[in-house]
Amino acid sequence: MIPGFRNRETFATKKHFEILDGLRGIAALAVVIFHFMEWIFTDINQNFIGHGFLAVDFFFCLSGFVIGYAYDNRIEKIGTLEFLKRRLIRLHPLVVLGSVLGLLGFLLDPFAAPANYHISTLGMLFICSLLLIPLPLMEDRAFNLFGFNAPSWSLFWEYVANIFYAFILCKLGRRSLTILAIIAAIVLCVVSYKAGNLLGGWSKDNFPDGGARVAYSFVAGILVYRSNWIIKNRIGFPGLAVLLTLAFVMPGSQWNWLTELFVVLVYFPLLVALGAGSTLSIRWKTICRFSGNISYPLYMTHYSVIWIYGNYYLNEKPSTGELTLIIITGVITLVALAYLVMKYYDTPVRNYLIKKRKQGNN
Numbered sequence: 001m002i003p004g005f006r007n008r009e010t011f012a013t014k015k016h017f018e019i020l021d022g023l024r025g026i027a028a029l030a031v032v033i034f035h036f037m038e039w040i041f042t043d044i045n046q047n048f049i050g051h052g053f054l055a056v057d058f059f060f061c062l063s064g065f066v067i068g069y070a071y072d073n074r075i076e077k078i079g080t081l082e083f084l085k086r087r088l089i090r091l092h093p094l095v096v097l098g099s100v101l102g103l104l105g106f107l108l109d110p111f112a113a114p115a116n117y118h119i120s121t122l123g124m125l126f127i128c129s130l131l132l133i134p135l136p137l138m139e140d141r142a143f144n145l146f147g148f149n150a151p152s153w154s155l156f157w158e159y160v161a162n163i164f165y166a167f168i169l170c171k172l173g174r175r176s177l178t179i180l181a182i183i184a185a186i187v188l189c190v191v192s193y194k195a196g197n198l199l200g201g202w203s204k205d206n207f208p209d210g211g212a213r214v215a216y217s218f219v220a221g222i223l224v225y226r227s228n229w230i231i232k233n234r235i236g237f238p239g240l241a242v243l244l245t246l247a248f249v250m251p252g253s254q255w256n257w258l259t260e261l262f263v264v265l266v267y268f269p270l271l272v273a274l275g276a277g278s279t280l281s282i283r284w285k286t287i288c289r290f291s292g293n294i295s296y297p298l299y300m301t302h303y304s305v306i307w308i309y310g311n312y313y314l315n316e317k318p319s320t321g322e323l324t325l326i327i328i329t330g331v332i333t334l335v336a337l338a339y340l341v342m343k344y345y346d347t348p349v350r351n352y353l354i355k356k357r358k359q360g361n362n
Contacts, residue, residue: 021292064221
């Protein structure tokens with residue numbers, strides 16, 4: 001056993017990694033702030049949170065760790081179909097709501113030019129968004145894979161990763177998984193070098209980049225769990241939150257392709273290992289639980305507001321003072337909305353679907 005790392009017996013009790021939940025919320029908040037700021041600073045090197053998009057890679061790594069932890073020792077028992085049902089119930093209600101909010105925001109945006117799309121095209125875009133089928137038709141939205149809810153691109157790749165896990169990754173030994181991680185890392189290096197960064201995956205022009213991003217980070221997350229790389233430490237949630245935030249606010253440069261690679265290939269898996277092994281004081285438990293609970297709703301419901309804000313910014317050219325007030329108010333409002341969505345939509349819908357699934361299995 002490697003000194004400083006926990007024995008796999010630690011996992012027998014299936015503890016809940018609340019610090020990792022808290023970090024997930026920090027990452028979701030970084031994405032929201034990044035999306036507000038990128039309208040002002042189109043050059044990520046000028047944006048104080050110009051690397052906020054790397055939060056998605058952290059999500060992928062964290063997802064791989066959690067999926068491995070939760071299902072490695074029981075997917076064979078519950079079966080592939082049951083695993084996929086559980087993941088669908090966990091993820092898809094917010095895919096649907098994000099699509100609905102995105103359509104409403106598109107149709108009701110007071111600052112946008114009149115929609116120049118036939119109703120049949122809008123209907124097709126909406127249905128594909130509901131079903132998580134990429135359809136990059138909206139030129140005025142940079143040919144996003146999902147025009148009504150741009151963040152859905154990462155959910156598409158999350159679904160792909162979950163399917164690969166169910167049919168392939170869960171059956172691989174640690175050595176095979178390590179080889180796969182090395183291959184994925186090499187591919188990611190090529191992607192980052194060619195593009196100059198790791199920002200891709202969300203548009204028709206950089207669609208394959210998303211596959212490279214999820215391939216490495218998801219496998220790395222599983223490998224952290226399978227290899228027992230759970231580092232005991234006393235950094236705690238506040239310290240780890242600062243360490244995670246540093247990745248998002250690191251200065252941009254001509255070496256983005258290299259610094260971002262380091263963050264994704266090394267830094268994020270290390271943070272997951274530290275987060276899983278750190279101690280959580282009682283006073284931070286409530287914050288971590290709240291942060292984890294709203295993270296996914298916040299991520300999946302914020303972008304309809306971002307489009308409205310973006311059109312307002314382009315049309316009205318508000319002052320710096322006005323922008324500061326708008327962004328702060330917007331972030332707080334979106335967090336509150338995420339909480340309401342979690343409490344009155346996501347949790348009840350998932351509980352209902354879980355109940356129906358259990359009834360169907362009996």
